[in-house]
Amino acid sequence: MKSGFVAVVGRPNVGKSTLVNAAVGTKVAITSSRPQTTRNTIRGVVHGADVQLVLVDSPGLHKPKNALGERLNRLVYGTLAESDAALFVIDATSPIGPGDRLIAERLAESGVATVVAINKTDLGDKEQVLAQLGEAGEWDFAAYVPVSALTGDNIDLIVEELTALMPEGPPYFPADMVTDQPERIVIAELVREKYLARLRQELPHSLTVAVEDIEERDTGVTYIGARVIVERDSQKGIVIGKGGELLKTVGQEARTEIEALLGTQVFLELRVKVEKDWQDQPQLLDRLGF
Numbered sequence: 001m002k003s004g005f006v007a008v009v010g011r012p013n014v015g016k017s018t019l020v021n022a023a024v025g026t027k028v029a030i031t032s033s034r035p036q037t038t039r040n041t042i043r044g045v046v047h048g049a050d051v052q053l054v055l056v057d058s059p060g061l062h063k064p065k066n067a068l069g070e071r072l073n074r075l076v077y078g079t080l081a082e083s084d085a086a087l088f089v090i091d092a093t094s095p096i097g098p099g100d101r102l103i104a105e106r107l108a109e110s111g112v113a114t115v116v117a118i119n120k121t122d123l124g125d126k127e128q129v130l131a132q133l134g135e136a137g138e139w140d141f142a143a144y145v146p147v148s149a150l151t152g153d154n155i156d157l158i159v160e161e162l163t164a165l166m167p168e169g170p171p172y173f174p175a176d177m178v179t180d181q182p183e184r185i186v187i188a189e190l191v192r193e194k195y196l197a198r199l200r201q202e203l204p205h206s207l208t209v210a211v212e213d214i215e216e217r218d219t220g221v222t223y224i225g226a227r228v229i230v231e232r233d234s235q236k237g238i239v240i241g242k243g244g245e246l247l248k249t250v251g252q253e254a255r256t257e258i259e260a261l262l263g264t265q266v267f268l269e270l271r272v273k274v275e276k277d278w279q280d281q282p283q284l285l286d287r288l289g290f
Ligand SMILES: Nc1nc2c(ncn2[C@@H]2O[C@H](COP(=O)(O)OP(=O)(O)OP(=O)(O)O)[C@@H](O)[C@H]2O)c(=O)[nH]1
Pocket: 010, 011, 012, 013, 014, 015, 016, 017, 018, 019, 030, 031, 032, 033, 034, 035, 036, 037, 038, 039, 058, 059, 060, 061, 119, 120, 121, 122, 123, 147, 148, 149, 150, 151
């Protein structure tokens, strides 16, 4: 059989995680309309007929503003070095910019065989998509595929093109495994996703979630204790909301999804904690798993 690792790269918010979820057929990575949603490498496994593709979703590449940003960029280029192929995702609805070009150059330098996905074709009109294809086509990559990660259009073609680039190899994951992420990370990410959908402007970047406790109780209910961590005292109130309303809503939304995931009833306890400037503290970043 064929098997291998595919680094999924591109600017923030182009739809990398949505595309990985669509190809895997399960939500393995959270998504949001805010840039820099993904903060870790997440492996999503596509089990095909006689092929296994391990898609490695990664944070969007951007100009780093702090220690976290630098770590994320290093992470992506490190991933690329260990991959059999790359999937370069660009957004059909905004013109190809210096960020895309820089990534294209790095990919070309790396020598890793690359498929380009021109994503969000459901939003862009035909001419825009064609123009984008024409411009991207001047790069010298293996294939160019217009797709919609949201509707699933042409995802099968992406899988086909990537499969063609895979070497002969063993399956890396068992047939029933779709991601390498531990349960507590998946749960923390779901809580963060609900916050991302509800918070405005810069605050989402200041927020992280750590699951500290998962306990199956005799009652058949799984108790989960998680901390919502922000950077400043002033952010604590925002995250809790008037009369605790936002914390409650986010908790309920996350709980519903966690229950579906675990197949049990869940009691989710969220506590808010301030860790001053956690994004710039290497020790804290280590502890939070970055
Ligand atoms: N209309 C449309 N929206 C899409 C498509 N793919 C992704 N999106 C939306 O684009 C936004 C960003 O998607 P993500 O998958 O989180 O993007 P990403 O590239 O992983 O972003 P980062 O992790 O921040 O780098 C979300 O609101 C998605 O719903 C698509 O094909 N069509």
